[in-house]
Amino acid sequence: MKILVGIKRVVDYNVRVRVLPDGSGVDTDGVKMSVNPFDEIALEAALRLKEAGKADEVIVVSAGGDECQQQLRTGLAMGADRAIQVQTSEPLQPLSVARAFLKIVEREEPGLVILGKQAIDGDNSQTAQMLAALWGRPQATFASEMTLEGDTATVTREVDAGLEVIEVELPAVVSVDLRMNEPRFVKLPDIMKAKRKPLDVVPLADLGVEIGNNLKVNTFAPPPQRAKGIMVEDAGQLVAELKNRGLL
Amino acid sequence: MTEREVMEYDVIIVGAGPAGLACAIRLKQLKPELMVAVIEKSAEIGAHILSGAVIEPAPLDDLLPGWRDNPPAPCIAVEKDEIWLLSKEGKRRLPTPPQQKNHGNFIVSLGALCAWLAPQAEALEVDIFPGYAAADIHYSEDGAVGGVIIGDMGVDREGNEKDTYMQGIEIHAPITILSEGCRGHLSKQLIKRFGLDTDSDPQTYGIGMKELWRVAPGKSKPGLVQHTTGWPLDSKTYGGSFIYHLDKDRIAIGFVTGLDYQDPGFMPFEAFQQMKNHPMVRDLLEGGEILSSGARAIVEGGYQSLPKTEMPGALLIGDAAGTLNVPKIKGTHQAMRCGMLAAEHIAETSGWEGFDAKLRHSEVVRELHKVRNIRPAFYKGFWRGFIRAAFETITMGKWPGTLKVHADHSALKKLDEYTAPDRRWIERTLPPRDRLASVYFAATEHDEDQPVHLRILEPDVCTTRCTEEYGNPCTRFCPAQVYEMVEENDTLRLQINAANCVHCKTCDIKDPYQIIQWVTPEGGSGPNYQNM
Numbered sequence: 001m002k003i004l005v006g007i008k009r010v011v012d013y014n015v016r017v018r019v020l021p022d023g024s025g026v027d028t029d030g031v032k033m034s035v036n037p038f039d040e041i042a043l044e045a046a047l048r049l050k051e052a053g054k055a056d057e058v059i060v061v062s063a064g065g066d067e068c069q070q071q072l073r074t075g076l077a078m079g080a081d082r083a084i085q086v087q088t089s090e091p092l093q094p095l096s097v098a099r100a101f102l103k104i105v106e107r108e109e110p111g112l113v114i115l116g117k118q119a120i121d122g123d124n125s126q127t128a129q130m131l132a133a134l135w136g137r138p139q140a141t142f143a144s145e146m147t148l149e150g151d152t153a154t155v156t157r158e159v160d161a162g163l164e165v166i167e168v169e170l171p172a173v174v175s176v177d178l179r180m181n182e183p184r185f186v187k188l189p190d191i192m193k194a195k196r197k198p199l200d201v202v203p204l205a206d207l208g209v210e211i212g213n214n215l216k217v218n219t220f221a222p223p224p225q226r227a228k229g230i231m232v233e234d235a236g237q238l239v240a241e242l243k244n245r246g247l248l
Numbered sequence: 249m250t251e252r253e254v255m256e257y258d259v260i261i262v263g264a265g266p267a268g269l270a271c272a273i274r275l276k277q278l279k280p281e282l283m284v285a286v287i288e289k290s291a292e293i294g295a296h297i298l299s300g301a302v303i304e305p306a307p308l309d310d311l312l313p314g315w316r317d318n319p320p321a322p323c324i325a326v327e328k329d330e331i332w333l334l335s336k337e338g339k340r341r342l343p344t345p346p347q348q349k350n351h352g353n354f355i356v357s358l359g360a361l362c363a364w365l366a367p368q369a370e371a372l373e374v375d376i377f378p379g380y381a382a383a384d385i386h387y388s389e390d391g392a393v394g395g396v397i398i399g400d401m402g403v404d405r406e407g408n409e410k411d412t413y414m415q416g417i418e419i420h421a422p423i424t425i426l427s428e429g430c431r432g433h434l435s436k437q438l439i440k441r442f443g444l445d446t447d448s449d450p451q452t453y454g455i456g457m458k459e460l461w462r463v464a465p466g467k468s469k470p471g472l473v474q475h476t477t478g479w480p481l482d483s484k485t486y487g488g489s490f491i492y493h494l495d496k497d498r499i500a501i502g503f504v505t506g507l508d509y510q511d512p513g514f515m516p517f518e519a520f521q522q523m524k525n526h527p528m529v530r531d532l533l534e535g536g537e538i539l540s541s542g543a544r545a546i547v548e549g550g551y552q553s554l555p556k557t558e559m560p561g562a563l564l565i566g567d568a569a570g571t572l573n574v575p576k577i578k579g580t581h582q583a584m585r586c587g588m589l590a591a592e593h594i595a596e597t598s599g600w601e602g603f604d605a606k607l608r609h610s611e612v613v614r615e616l617h618k619v620r621n622i623r624p625a626f627y628k629g630f631w632r633g634f635i636r637a638a639f640e641t642i643t644m645g646k647w648p649g650t651l652k653v654h655a656d657h658s659a660l661k662k663l664d665e666y667t668a669p670d671r672r673w674i675e676r677t678l679p680p681r682d683r684l685a686s687v688y689f690a691a692t693e694h695d696e697d698q699p700v701h702l703r704i705l706e707p708d709v710c711t712t713r714c715t716e717e718y719g720n721p722c723t724r725f726c727p728a729q730v731y732e733m734v735e736e737n738d739t740l741r742l743q744i745n746a747a748n749c750v751h752c753k754t755c756d757i758k759d760p761y762q763i764i765q766w767v768t769p770e771g772g773s774g775p776n777y778q779n780m
Contacts, residue, residue, distance in 0.1 A: 030779040
C-alpha cells in the first residue's frame with residue numbers, strides 16, 4: 001500500500017509573525033520557513049506504518065513554488081521514499097489544493113492519505129475534508145491514534161466532547177492532531193540520501209485543475225495591543241475603577 | 249553506547265558565518281574535487297549571526313566577482329559618517345577618524361549575507377548542515393584533531409534518552425576548520441589543549457546588543473552611519489553605539505561595551521536601553537517598532553591576543569581566532585579574508601602546517617598590527633585613550649611598543665573594592681521594558697527538556713563566595729536574564745533559565761571565577777534572528 005502525505009511550507013512556529021505596514025499580508029522577508037508541524041506529525045505516522053510493515057511506500061506532496069522543494073527534501077530526509085511538487089507560483093486556497101491533491105491521488109492510487117489537521121499559517125482546516133469529499137472516500141479528522149487492520153483504519157479522534165473512536169474503510173483521508181506522535185529528528189546522513197531520492201515536479205497547469213481561490217482576503221491586522229494596567233490598593237478601589245470605566 | 253555512525257569529508261568546517269562560508273566557497277573554487285562540509289548549530293543559516301553591520305566589500309569582490317549585480321538584501325552604500333560624543337542631554341559632533349570612514353562600504357545584515365552566501369556554496373557542492381551542533385572534537389589516534397562529533401538529540405534534562413533519541417554522528421576529516429565565531433566552545437577547548445595562546449596575551453571581548461527597528465516613515469536616512477560614545481558609560485568603561493540607517497524605514501541600532509568593565513553592578517543591557525533614550529536617539533525611534541533583537545560577544549584583543557591559528561589537523565579562522573579590527577568596528581572583511589587564506593593554504597599544501605605563518609604575513613594580521621595599541625589605550629580611561637588613539641592613528645602604528653592586554657574576567661572589581669559612579673540613569677520610555685521583553689524579539693527557542701547547556705563547574709561558589717564578593721554579576725551581565733538568584737526558605741539558589749539563552753557567550757567570558765561553561769545545546773536550538 002502507498003501512503004500519500006501532504007507537506008506545506010509555512011512560517012516557522014518560533015517566528016514572531018508581523019503584519020506588513022500596508023496590511024496586505026504577513027512579512028516573510030528573512031523569515032524562517034518550515035514544514036507545517038502537523039504535516040510533520042502526519043509524515044511520522046506514515047513512516048511508522050511503513051516501518052510496521054503496513055505500507056510499502058510513503059510519498060510526500062506539496063503544492064507551491066520551487067522553494068517548497070526544501071520542505072519536500074526535509075520529508076525525504078525524515079524517511080519518505082519520493083516526493084511530488086505540484087508547481088505553481090500562485091497562492092492556493094484549500095479547495096485548489098484539494099483539487100490538485102485529488103489529481104495526484106488518482107495518479108498514485110494510495111491506500112491512505114494522511115494530512116495535518118490544519119496549517120499553522122491559514123489555520124483553515126479544510127483541505128483534508130475537501131479532498132475526502134471530492135474523492136468520494138471516508139475521512140477521519142483530528143486523529144490522535146490510528147491502527148490499520150486489513151482494509152479498515154481504526155482512528156481515535158480528538159473532538160470537543162473528548163475522544164471518539166471510529167472505523168473507516170480504506171482508501172481514506174486521515175488528518176492528524178498534535179498528540180498523534182512526536183516526529184523524529186532527521187539524521188545527518190539521511191539528508192545526503194534525501195538529495196538522491198526522486199522529486200517529481202508536476203506543473204499545476206498540466207493537471208487540468210480548476211483553481212478554486214474563491215475567498216478574497218481584504219486586510220491583515222495584528223491583534224490590538226494590550227493597554228498598560230494599573231495596580232489597585234484594595235477591592236474598593238478595584239470596584240471604583242471598574243465603575244469609572246463603565247464596566248460595572 | 250553503540251558505535252557512532254561516521255561520515256568522511258576532506259575538510260569539515262564548523263560554523264556557517266562569513267569566515268566558514270568564504271573558506272568553503274574558496275576551497276571548491278580552487279579544488280572542486282574536495283569534499284567539503286559545513287555544520288551549523290542554528291536551525292537556519294544566518295539565524296545565530298548578529299552584527300552591525302557595515303562591511304568592507306574588497307574580500308567579496310575577490311571571492312565572488314559580480315556579486316554587486318546580485319547583492320544580498322539589504323545592501324546599502326554608505327553615504328555619510330557621523331560620530332557623536334553624548335552627554336546625558338547633549339551631543340557634540342566629533343571628527344571621524346580615518347579607520348571609521350566608510351566611503352565605499354555597505355550596510356548589510358550579516359545574517360542575511362550568510363543566508364545569501366550559503367546557496368552559492370551549495371551550488372559549488374559544499375554540503376551545508378544547519379541545525380546540527382558540533383558538540384565535541386573527534387581526535388585521531390595520534391592525538392591530532394580528526395573531525396567533530398555531532399551532539400546527541402532527544403536527551404532529557406537528566407541526560408536520559410527520550411523516545412526521539414538520536415545519536416549524533418562523527419564527521420571525520422583530515423582537516424577541521426573552526427569558524428565558530430567569538431569564543432567558540434570547541435575553539436576554546438583546542439586553544440587550551442594545544443596551548444595555542446601561550447605566546448599571546450589573553451583574548452579580550454566586548455558584548456554587543458542590537459535591535460532592528462522599523463521607524464516612522466521618513467526618519468531613516470538610508471546610507472547614514474552614526475556612532476556614539478560617551479554617555480551613558482562612565483569614562484572608565486569602554487564602549488559606544490552604532491546606528492545604521494537601512495532601507496524600508498529600518499534602523500539597526502546597537503551598543504557595545506568592553507567586557508573589561510570594572511563595576512560588578514554594571515548591567516550592559518541597561519546601558520544600551522539608556523542610550524536609546526538619549527534625546528537624539530529617542531527622537532529617531534519614537535513611533536517605531538522593534539523587529540528583532542539579540543546579543544553577541546565580540547573579540548577585541550586583536551594583534552596581541554591572536555593565538556596560534558594552527559594545530560595538528562585543524563585551523564582557527566575568523567573571530568574564533570580573533571581577527572576583528574576594533575578601531576574599524578569591523579570583522580567581516582577580516583573573517584572572510586582569513587577564511588579564503590585558509591582555503592588557499594589547504595588547496596596549495598593539502599595540509600594545515602604553515603597556515604599560522606602565512607596568516608601572520610598576510611593583510612589580515614598587518615591590519616591588526618597597525619591598530620594594535622588603540623583599544624588597550626582605553627584601559628586608562630576614555631580621554632587618555634582618545635589621545636593615545638589619535639597618536640597611534642597618526643603614526644599608523646609605527647611606534648614600536650605594544651601595549652599589554654588583560655583578561656576581562658580579572659578586570660571585575662569586588663563589591664568592597666569598587667564604588668560605582670552616579671550613573672544618573674533616566675526613566676526609560678521606549679520598549680523593550682526589560683530583558684525578558686527583549687528576548688521575545690530574539691525568538692529564541694530551546695526544548696526545555698534537555699540538559700542545561702550552561703554548566704556551572706563549582707555550583708557552591710555561586711551562593712557563597714560570589715554572592716559575597718561580587719553580588720552575582722551573572723544576573724546582570726547576561727543580556728537574556730538566564731541567571732537568577734532565587735530565595736527559597738531563606739537560602740539563595742542560582743536558577744538557570746537556559747531556554748532564554750541567545751548564545752552570546754558573555755557568561756563564559758565575564759564570570760570572575762571562570763566556572764560557567766557554555767556548551768552547545770541540542771542542534772537547532774537558540775535564537776531565530778531575522779535580518780540581524
